[in-house]
Amino acid sequence: MKKTLILSILIMLGVSAFAGTPFTLEDAVSGNFRAERQMFVTSLPDGEHYACLVKGKVLSYNYKNGKQSGVLFDPAVAKGDKIERAESFVMSPSGKKMLIATEIKYIYRRSFTAVWYIYDCSTNILARLSAEPCQSPVWSNDGNKVAYVRGNNIFLYDLTAAKETQVTFDGKRNEIINGIPDWVNEEEFGFSCSLCFNADGTQLCWIKYDESNVRTYDLQLYKGLKPANEDYADYPGYYSYKYPKAGYDNAKVTAWSYDVKLGVTRELQVPVEADGYICRLFQTSDASNVLFVTLNRHQDKMCVYATNPVTAVAKLIMKEEVDKYIPEVAYNFVMTDKGFVMISDRDNFRHIYRYSMDGKLLQKVCPENMDVTAVYGVDSKTGDIYYQAAPTPMTRHIYVAHRNSKIERLSVKEGTNSATFSATMKYYFNTWSDCNTPYICTSNTNKGKILSTIIDNKALCDKLSQYDMPQKEFFSFTTSEGVVLNGWMMRPSCSSSHKCPVIMHQYSGPSSQQVLDSWRFGSMGEGAIYDAYLCSLGFIVVTVDGRGTGCRGAEFEKCTYLNLGVLESKDQVEAALWLAKLDYVDADHIGIWGWSYGGFNTLMSMSEGRDVFYAGVAIAPPTNWKFYDTVYTERFMRTPQENPDGYAENPIARAAKLHGKLLLCHGTADDNVHPQNSYEYSEALVQADKDFRELLYTNRNHSIFGGNTRKHLLRQVAQHFVDALKK
Template sequence: MKRLFQFIFLLCMAASTITAQEKKAYTLEDVIPGGSNYFNLTPKNMSGLQWWGDVCVRTEVEEILSVNTKSGKTSTLVTLKEINDALQQNETTKEFKPLRTLTSASLPYAGRKEVVFRHNHHMIGYDFATKQITLCLNLNERAANFDFCKENSSVAYTVGNDLYVSAPQKGNKPINPILAICPNENGYASGPSIVYGQSVHRNEFGIMKGTFWSPKGNYLAFYRMDQTMVTDYPQVNTSTRIATLEPDKYPMAGMTSHKVTVGVYDMRSEKTVYLQAGDPTDRYFTNISWAPDEKTVYVIELNRDQNHAQLVSYDVASGKKLEVLYEEKHPKYVEPQHPLIFLPWDQSKFIYQSQRDGFNHLYLMDTQTKMYGDTQQGKDGESTYNEYRKTTPLTEGNWLVQDVLGFNTDKKEIIIGSTEISPLQTNIFSLNVKNGKRTLIGAEDGMHRAQLSASGTYVIDNFTSASVPRIVSILPTNGKKGVELFTATDPMIEGYKLPEITIGTIKAADGETDLYYRLIKPVDFDPNKKYPAIIYVYGGPHAQMIHNTRFYDARGWDLYMAQQGYVMLTVDSRGSDNRGIKFENCTFRQLGTEEMKDQVEGAKFLQSLPYVDGNKIGVHGWSFGGFMTTNLMLTYPDLFKVGVAGGPVIDWQFYEVMYGERYMDTPQTNPEGYKEANLRNKAGNLKGRLQIIIGGTDPTCVPQHSYTFLRACIEAGTHPDFFVYPEDGHNMMGRDRVHLHEHITRYFNDFLK
């Protein structure tokens, strides 16, 4: 009897072990950002790493650590308690609440033991050698768009639409004229239509900020944007008892745009000079750059048609235009996105980035050697350019430079990120300026995000791939092996039953171009079954949906739908990113046409798979993907049976000037292209089930797109479904995002499964 009980006990233990080892199913709460368990199931990261000159440091809640570049061992530099003690002992800061965390602190001064952080509406510096507060700049409680300059220990920031500088011994100074002592009813001192110190041109052309410190900190260049002539788009806030009008300044394609000028503020004289660029209504002012001697400021100016770019220099003291150093034309569009970068060992030369040879590459320009500027043909066969300074290509080939991290001055090398190994990856290389030799830094596999040390000797490399959840390392830039600081595991892989994910290529509709696809089979895949399939689509410029990262960039919803029993496919069609200018601009003046043909090739690929039910193919996408989803449902109604379109563009004449005119020209100059891409004209073609979902105050694809489409469907007798997230913008965040994906899932389960 005893043996029988022991046998039964062992069986129970074995059964419980098997049960414990069984992998679980996941929910939307597990895989969607905003879900209650989402962050517990993503690979951990080693946050707070940065460079203090050539010393690697890590900022944590309670302390800042130095990290040995050879061994990875850590030692404490400064503690939160030390800083709070110093704050209490300082006359200015003694009434401040205690600082709670050091995670956002920085050590900007190589060789100086000083920590800088924002606290209690102040910018504060603490010297951990003398244990004294060294800097305390007062900032407005509504301050935003902070831009700290380590050369002068000052910070530029905005309050509403006004620009200020806070400097040691000088306090806060307004840069723009303040028209009222108190803010007006809109919260702005200088009015809602004049904007200082913020990004302009709707963040196109690589513009992500509005202030630009000079190399020595003696000047601040800034954008001034006049929107008084721009039409107000009437957004409505429905959360108030009586709905409130809260308009956006929104220049639609072909309409009057804002005026931008560039100011230069002198920190010593406290006076501003504006660049004398002439009439600002016909141009975009992009990629502001400083000469190392601070005597010249450079701007890449782009005409309204976006097919002619000029690199222009201006005199800082007077604002006068000096000369054009380089210009580039393209019959479709030129898109400058990168400021000049001067060589630290030769301040007469700078790096210019261009797609004139088909891919974004680096060109070294010599400011001291003038050229006649004869017109030359780019290797892409369409670009033409004029060099008024001696120019030497530094990189070339059918791959592109994605980023310039900085320099190794001693070795005269540039550290870059590029797609040289694969367009699905970003790898880090050192590039020798003299001979063009490139040396790989880190693993050949995957995506690498790197921070370069001050001397360019080391990088902090954050590496992920489809097979590596995360490895964080310190690597020497000579290509040799470094030290691993952190290796992550993937909780999803360890604890949950996941689908099979593969990538491959299919031919584009042109029969020649290879397109990358990602295919996800259902969880517990049975090759003898027939499954419904969904294409998740974007398809537009500046986006790529497939990379060599975790799950090949598949989103949590894609994985969830595979668990629900769907085959999931994504194709990076022509028009998308990182494949060169011809791959992207084949869609010019006809957005949707070529991209849809390629997505149809993806649908045909699905139909060729024996386990896919070819009569049950759905499509889903957001923004440009919403435009594609709606277009596919209306143009190929017998192929696509169910679609969910989020925040869709319906009519490109309702979209904004900069993006819309780059890819479509204006409605006045391209009426046929706008007509073909106007989905209201196809409203009567709808056969399947189409749901449109928008944010109620979307400032990117304004609600008018979807409202006018609904009216067209009513008049055509077709019946799309419609859902609005009140007061949400172009994307749903937090809990709304979980609800959104519950809603999308239910729609496909109701009508496609």
């Protein structure tokens, strides 16, 4: 009886009755606790099978039971050219051929070059596609042609004739790019290929980027280690690329087509406003039409043009205009046989709109006051639309909307559900997790019935059960301005007996979310193992999603428009003030940290004016939005010329108001948030006579990894808070 009473008290206090092995920093960075996921699945055309890359081979599996059904490509037995292993693959539309990638070398976040091969599944013959590495290959629908980019020019390979044809000739580094986006379009519009065939493969269409007038940014490179570049052993070198900063010139974009039979190139009459964007192109089921999607520079007007690649005539079929900005999810169309499906927040929440190819609105899917977060596809037979939505900001479920607009929820478990559908929409994989449970992947019918469990992560669960994982708690509170905010908390067991210091982590960027009931939980994801390590050091760890974050409607998300960092930093300060009132919180020892936008808002919060943060860590932070790129920055801020007051609110301008012990970290080869941001901010701190620590990571990009780098960085974060916040 006494033992039961003690256990009950421990549970009420949020204290684990089983004190397992504490997590270490090595546990957090080793990858030994990484959950298995169903990644990079390619549905085969029959809709009954799917393909995956496994140990350099391409294998096929059955949707019904997840069991292997065959070997589609094995480099050891393939005839013709020889390779050691496949690193990626792209199936032809028929599934009879595939493109095999080797020697992948990443350029930016999504783009890479590779040595590509064509593999014929029926003859087992492997043949090299291009004499040199190339990127972004695309198939024609009949599987007889492949288009790709090499040296900023487009090439076409005819499999029947075994002949390569050069399509464009004006491509030149840092001047003209054909068929692949420049840095800013890739990074902020989220795509790495801007070419496609029309439906019958007679025309090839693409976007051309003329970045001749875009200013160049030079990143200085050193020898470094892991890897070492001997070319820079004595004198450093430079990586120079075009990067349009807010208010400066963008690349000029135009639309083009190439007649495969006639060899004729045409400029298409797609209207683009001055300094505007072509953010997508889509193949349609009609060979006489390819869709081009444009945005004006303010990104508050989106136009969709059905464009004839032969006559070059572009017809406006749909226009979306909003007061502030159009979110990126809006132009990730799902194409149907006779039109397209898109997401729009035109009525405050993100809902689904189905259009015909002539721009007629056919159906609106309105899942009450919740945001749709992804459209997975449309069943061509029934017209059913399958999608993911957020019934609450912290959860995700899978739904189907029928042609009569009746909506059914397919997923069952509370937490976060995501889906990957088969080509025929007959089956889907449901990947579920919550903050306490690693991913469980099941194969389901399109009615939601579970057929088999593909991944259960049982071994990881068994392993985690031996460790001391603090309880994960969700909470909400109301700020002094009457705003309800959501958060999560992890507490060390000692928090029941005495007051503990707090480490707050946040990202805070527009439409982002950190407070989500998912295994992505935590400052570094992966089930919050790094946060559990911080708890083992005696810290309470907290995250709060402030104003501007996602899945609470457009009004909540867009309230930070033209004034990034002002409301976000207020909300982090309000969160700290609320925490300070809790019995188990040491109100005088609260810290904050974040990466990228989270680093920016860390600095804004530490200089907000109310001195609640005793310490902070800012990693790779933007420190003045005029240093960041056009597409992202101007989406939320317009240009510095138009919005000088909004740009004036930045960490550099607030340097003299910084309160707390600061650690500033940056990679010297960060092509995204340039080290210029930290250099200029540190100079502002020096001139304001503010003490701080600064760490630079040689040759590391925005992710700051490679060799021992990530472990070193996270150890500095933890040690900084130990030194600053522990009594």
